[in-house]
Amino acid sequence: MSDLVLTEKRGLTAGPATIGATIQRQRSNFLRLVTQLDPAGWSAKTRCTAWSVHDVVRHVVNVAELHVALLSGSPDVGRFLRHGPFHPATTPALWLADSPAQSPEETVQTLTDLVARERELFQARAVGPEGPLMPAPSGRQLHWSTLSLHMLWDAWIHERDVALALGLEPESRAEDFPLVTMYGLLIAGGVGVLVGNPPAATLALRGATESRYEIGVAEDDVFVAAGVDGDPQGHGAADEVLDSLTGREPELARALTAQEPVLASLGVLRQVM
Known part of the structure; x- marks a missing residue:
């Protein structure tokens, strides 16, 4: 088998540090994308047909908040679990409804702060004990670092949702x-x-x-x-x-x-x- 293998229950053979670095690289790309937007860009529609660019970025903030809560063991994770099992078609909209209204500038600052906190918590978690498997939105049980890859995958897809709808080439290429x-x-x-x-x-x-x-x-x-x-x-x-x-x-x-x-x-x- 290949030297680079990802599994649900054991994570990545290269170790979690590779995952953490990749998450941060995509976060930087996404922040560069959204910080250059003008008001028309923030209100533009995306590939998520019910959401504007601002809505998509607020969703990315929600998922980053969930990631930080999971990495830190914070009770704030309950905010994201209170609606019951995750349903892709409805749960993200419920999270947005639970979130405070923000201007685009406030949303960017919130995400910037979350990314810094996420980096610190991930690095600390990577040198800690393995811990139990964690439930994922898919319904499967995942290694904690594999679950972190879910956050990366979600953000990568949404970077494309924004960039492609605006006629831009996503910086985070497959x-x-x-x-x-x-x-x-x-x-x-x-x-x-x-x-x-x-x-x-x-x-x-x-x-x-x-x-x-x-x-x-x-x-x-x-x-x-x-x-x-x-x-x-x-x-x-x-x-x-x-x-x-x-x-x-x-x-x-x-x-x-x-x-x-x-x-x-x-x-x-x-x-x-």
Whole structure:
């Protein structure tokens, strides 16, 4: 198997520090994007059709607040759990409704402060004890650092929601963020397991170059291995596949050329987003 493997229950073989550094890199890119916006940009619509750019950034703030609460063990996490099980179509809007009204400038400052706190807490957590598995929005149990990758994946997708809607090229490109691709496949595989359709495939995904990712399950622990050998059962552009898995265009069968069993397993996530 590859030297770089991500699993639900054991995290990343390279260790959590790699995850923390990648989160901070994407946060910096996202902050650069939103700090350059004018009032028209903040009010513009995004790929999340019900949300403006400001709404999307406020959601990214919400998820960063949740991440900080989880990393610190703060009771503030209860604010995000009080609505019951996470439902992608409704829960984020409830979080926004619970959040105080802010100007764009206040939202940027809040996110900037959260990113600094997030970095400190992640670094401290990375040298601490492993701790128990944690429940994820997907319904699966995750290693704490794998759950942190969920926050990165969410922010990466929303960076695209903002940038592409404004006619800009996202700074956080898929080829520069392989951990986002790995987590996107991991969560899709985990949701497939929940409905009795576990993943078992190798995909060749294009960015600047082609990379192959193996997705499978071992002892109820979904894994994604990067840079594997072997014949792929699916081909596609990494950014299009990641977009499609989250319910965005294009349809999965257009983004990923693969046999029906592969599409059926990975496509469960798209159906619930």
